[in-house]
Amino acid sequence: MAKNEEVKDGIIFSSGEKNDAFAQYFVGQSYMNSLVADPEVNVGVGNVTFEPGCRNNWHIHHDGYQILLVTGGEGWYQEDGKQAQFLQTGDVIVTHDGIKHWHGATKDSWFEHIAITAGTPEWLEPVSDEIYD
Amino acid sequence: MAKNEEVKDGIIFSSGEKNDAFAQYFVGQSYMNSLVADPEVNVGVGNVTFEPGCRNNWHIHHDGYQILLVTGGEGWYQEDGKQAQFLQTGDVIVTHDGIKHWHGATKDSWFEHIAITAGTPEWLEPVSDEIYD
Numbered sequence: 188m189a190k191n192e193e194v195k196d197g198i199i200f201s202s203g204e205k206n207d208a209f210a211q212y213f214v215g216q217s218y219m220n221s222l223v224a225d226p227e228v229n230v231g232v233g234n235v236t237f238e239p240g241c242r243n244n245w246h247i248h249h250d251g252y253q254i255l256l257v258t259g260g261e262g263w264y265q266e267d268g269k270q271a272q273f274l275q276t277g278d279v280i281v282t283h284d285g286i287k288h289w290h291g292a293t294k295d296s297w298f299e300h301i302a303i304t305a306g307t308p309e310w311l312e313p314v315s316d317e318i319y320d
Numbered sequence: 321m322a323k324n325e326e327v328k329d330g331i332i333f334s335s336g337e338k339n340d341a342f343a344q345y346f347v348g349q350s351y352m353n354s355l356v357a358d359p360e361v362n363v364g365v366g367n368v369t370f371e372p373g374c375r376n377n378w379h380i381h382h383d384g385y386q387i388l389l390v391t392g393g394e395g396w397y398q399e400d401g402k403q404a405q406f407l408q409t410g411d412v413i414v415t416h417d418g419i420k421h422w423h424g425a426t427k428d429s430w431f432e433h434i435a436i437t438a439g440t441p442e443w444l445e446p447v448s449d450e451i452y453d
Contacts, residue, residue, distance in 0.1 A: 199331070199391055200410055222412045228385045230363060230436070232412075252361045256434065258332055277333055279355045279365075301389065303363070303436060 194236065194259040194297035198276075202236035202299070212310040214319075215241030215291075222301070230305045237262065237298045242291020244313050248282060251306015255280040255290060262298035264290045265318075274298070289314045327369065327392040327430035331409075335369035335432070345443040347452075348374030348424075355434070363438045370395065370431045375424020377446050381415060384439015388413040388423060395431035397423045398451075407431070422447045 196202060203220025206213065216238045223232035237260075245267070255264065257278040264280050265271040267287035274280070274290075282288050284306065291314070292298035329335060336353025339346065349371045356365035370393075378400065388397065390411040397413050398404040400420035407413070407423075415421050417439065424447070425431035 200389075222389065223387055223414055225414050227416050228387065228414060229438070230387075232387060232389070232436070254356055254361065254363075254365060256333075256355065256365070281356055281358050281361060283360050301434075303365070305362070 191239070191260070191297045194299050195238075197234065197236065198259040198299060200234040200258075200301070203234065206235070209243070212244045212246065213241060214244075214313050217241050217243070230303050232301065232303050234258070235300055235302050237292035239292050239296055240294050241298075242314050242319060243289055245287055245289050245311040247285060247287050247309045247311070248304065248306045249309055250284060251304065252284055253282040253305075254303040255282075256301040256303070258299050258301055260298035261293045261296035262291055262300070263293060263319075264288065274300075287311065291319075324372070324393070324430045327432050328371075330367065330369065331392040331432060333367040333391075333434070336367065339368070342376075345377045345379065346374060346424075347377075347446050350374050350376070363436050365434065365436050367391070368433055368435050370425035372425050372429055373427050374431075375447050375452060376422055378420055378422050378444040380418060380420050380442045380444070381437065381439045382442055383417060384437065385417055386415040386438075387436040388415075389434040389436070391432050391434055393431035394426045394429040395424055395433070396426060396452075397421065407433075420444065
């Protein structure tokens with residue numbers, strides 16, 4: 188599991204602390220290293236690390252967007268009404284304003300992405316095991 | 321020079337093509353891999369790679385900002401009137417609206433960063449050897 192150990196500790200940016208602030212919006216354990224939180228810029232940038240099986244709830248970015256830069260491991264991204272996309276290191280995802288979506292690790296791999304986020308998130312229901320499986 | 325070979329080819333995102341579009345605003349050779357260029361989001365995201373000694377001209381982001389996420393190698397960042405800062409993997413820089421600055425590789429190392437950029441750039445004079453040295 189050398190691959191997983193590497194992702195767990197952070198590939199370029201360390202994985203940071205347990206993501207307690209958003210834990211209520213995740214299934215499983217995630218970690219957050221906030222890289223940019225500056226009132227003079229309209230995006231926040233964070234390194235988010237998901238343990239195997241961990242994913243965030245369905246959510247929407249209102250009056251904004253989200254860009255994911257995948258930096259390690261293997262995961263999933265899904266927009267409501269579409270097929271889930273398999274993600275690996277080097278993949279880039281852009282989620283437009285108002286699009287309901289979720290992202291997270293695969294069942295057997297840690298997963299890490301840099302998230303560049305603008306706007307206000309609306310957190311919705313968890314991703315059911317039925318959808319995730 | 322294993323470190324340099326790795327950075328040259330791209331650590332996570334490939335280094336992309338020679339950065340001909342902006343070559344007039346650089347001293348030395350740089351490479352650009354555009355990751356996000358989407359009319360629906362207010363930032364562009366690109367992976368920029370500098371050969372040793374390469375740096376961009378002094379420039380300003382008007383009505384915007386720039387975030388640099390250093391992903392490999394060793395470089396410099398300087399704001400006008402301040403000391404140059406040494407940069408290495410894992411460093412993060414935020415340049416605010418209207419701030420004159422430059423960035424680039426050290427003399428003996430390749431350098432790579434992800435640039436998240438909003439607003440309109442104004443390109444100014446090259447960084448003189450006197451400043452760079």
